[in-house]
Amino acid sequence: MDAMNRLSSVANIKVVGVGGGGGNAVNRMVSAGLNGVEFIAINTDAQALELSQAEYKIQVGQKVTRGLGAGGNPVVGQKAADESRDEVAAALEGADMVFITCGMGGGSGTGGAPIVAEIARQQGALTVGVVTRPFTFEGRRRWSQAEEGIKSFREQVDTLIVIPNDRLLTVVEKRTSIQEAFQVADDVLRQGVQGISDIITIPGLINVDFADIKAVMASAGSALMGIGHASGEGRAAAASKAAIASPLLEASIEGANGIIFNVTGGSDLTLFEVNEAAEVIYGVASPDANIIFGAVIDERLHGELKITVIATGFKDQKHPLNRQAEKARPAPTPQPRPNPPAASYTPPPAPPAQPAAPPAAPASGNGSAPAPVAQHPQPAAPPPVQASAPVQQATPPVQQAPPPVAAPAPPVQAPPPPPPVQQPAPPPVQATPPNNNPPPDQLELPPFLQPRR
Numbered sequence: 053m054d055a056m057n058r059l060s061s062v063a064n065i066k067v068v069g070v071g072g073g074g075g076n077a078v079n080r081m082v083s084a085g086l087n088g089v090e091f092i093a094i095n096t097d098a099q100a101l102e103l104s105q106a107e108y109k110i111q112v113g114q115k116v117t118r119g120l121g122a123g124g125n126p127v128v129g130q131k132a133a134d135e136s137r138d139e140v141a142a143a144l145e146g147a148d149m150v151f152i153t154c155g156m157g158g159g160s161g162t163g164g165a166p167i168v169a170e171i172a173r174q175q176g177a178l179t180v181g182v183v184t185r186p187f188t189f190e191g192r193r194r195w196s197q198a199e200e201g202i203k204s205f206r207e208q209v210d211t212l213i214v215i216p217n218d219r220l221l222t223v224v225e226k227r228t229s230i231q232e233a234f235q236v237a238d239d240v241l242r243q244g245v246q247g248i249s250d251i252i253t254i255p256g257l258i259n260v261d262f263a264d265i266k267a268v269m270a271s272a273g274s275a276l277m278g279i280g281h282a283s284g285e286g287r288a289a290a291a292s293k294a295a296i297a298s299p300l301l302e303a304s305i306e307g308a309n310g311i312i313f314n315v316t317g318g319s320d321l322t323l324f325e326v327n328e329a330a331e332v333i334y335g336v337a338s339p340d341a342n343i344i345f346g347a348v349i350d351e352r353l354h355g356e357l358k359i360t361v362i363a364t365g366f367k368d369q370k371h372p373l374n375r376q377a378e379k380a381r382p383a384p385t386p387q388p389r390p391n392p393p394a395a396s397y398t399p400p401p402a403p404p405a406q407p408a409a410p411p412a413a414p415a416s417g418n419g420s421a422p423a424p425v426a427q428h429p430q431p432a433a434p435p436p437v438q439a440s441a442p443v444q445q446a447t448p449p450v451q452q453a454p455p456p457v458a459a460p461a462p463p464v465q466a467p468p469p470p471p472p473v474q475q476p477a478p479p480p481v482q483a484t485p486p487n488n489n490p491p492p493d494q495l496e497l498p499p500f501l502q503p504r505r
Contacts, residue, residue, distance in 0.1 A: 073155020309365025
């Protein structure tokens with residue numbers, strides 16, 4: 053008989069707010085009239101617990117903090133929760149599903165929430181974490197502590213929903229005060245919990261068993277949540293599209309292995325509208341996704357329709373921000389290019405002897421006479437072309453003419469002489485030096501070059 057009563061009874065759902073942010077979220081849920089769940093507030097700050105509207109209150113770490121709070125230190129919050137494990141376990145006993153909510157970045161919630169989740173899972177409860185990531189203006193230290201806390205918390209819960217507070221700035225007006233901004237964050241936490249719990253606890257047009265919810269959320273890892281509102285004609289499709297494109301979503305719900313969505317409306321909500329909303333969700337979900345949906349009637353919604361979407365099962369991608377960067381390939385090392393022939397040309401041994409060349413007798417006006425002298429078979433013969441000014445100007449091209457590979461060099465490296473002096477340069481390139489020798493009577497050669505008689 054007890055087993056039959058257990059099967060027919062509603063699932064035991066408990067909502068635990070840890071720390072100051074979690075306590076504020078619980079107060080928001082109580083004020084909003086969230087029914088069918090039991091509220092528990094856990095904190096190291098005794099004064100904050102006195103202001104809590106939760107049914108059950110636990111002051112943890114009385115020896116560690118003496119009721120004065122964790123001072124924004126997650127290590128202190130962890131020690132405090134660990135000190136009061138027995139009290140926490142007693143409060144969670146008998147729960148089928150435990151929601152743990154907190155604002156990450158502080159001391160009591162960031163350090164204590166993983167301990168509470170560990171205890172809940174040890175007792176066999178489906179454990180769902182719904183937390184917020186701090187605003188940027190709250191400081192870098194708080195942001196860093198929040199990331200470490202989220203990482204530790206994710207390892208202890210079945211499903212974790214992280215709501216980035218910065219994204220709330222896109223849905224509030226610019227004149228919104230800081231206090232109102234935090235109230236909006238608390239209300240989003242409330243909607244995340246209520247969107248799931250209402251499907252289980254409130255009878256509606258379409259009822260969903262707790263076993264269906266557990267099949268989607270057990271060991272699901274990171275999850276994404278979107279909320280959409282609409283009114284008027286076509287409100288079902290409009291609210292569904294707003295939910296799947298919600299600014300609270302850090303990534304697309306495509307690829308999720310499980311989706312839970314809840315359609316909430318007034319007494320005018322029709323089955324056709326539920327079907328229309330479901331078609332929009334099915335259109336963007338994976339064909340193999342396990343989709344659970346419910347429809348709930350809320351008399352306070354007059355002409356308005358609200359849809360909450362929870363996408364789970366992102367184990368492959370773990371977290372939308374966890375992506376590997378591609379490794380850049382090293383740039384190829386440029387190979388040295390061979391220098392042009394003119395730059396790599398090494399002058400022959402003859403040019404160093406140029407300054408010591410003996411003066412030659414004046415030539416008789418033929419500017420082309422020096423070329424054959426430098427091409428003489430005698431290697432040690434000094435060029436006698438410096439006898440006259442016109443001959444000296446033509447000396448550089450004559451000295452660079454011997455190497456065949458440097459044939460283009462003479463006109464390039466020659467100083468800018470008068471045009472008549474540049475014209476004699478081509479004959480040495482044509483390798484016809486003997487035909488250009490001047491007559492002996494026009495050039496007086498040194499004694500050792502004169503022909504033997």
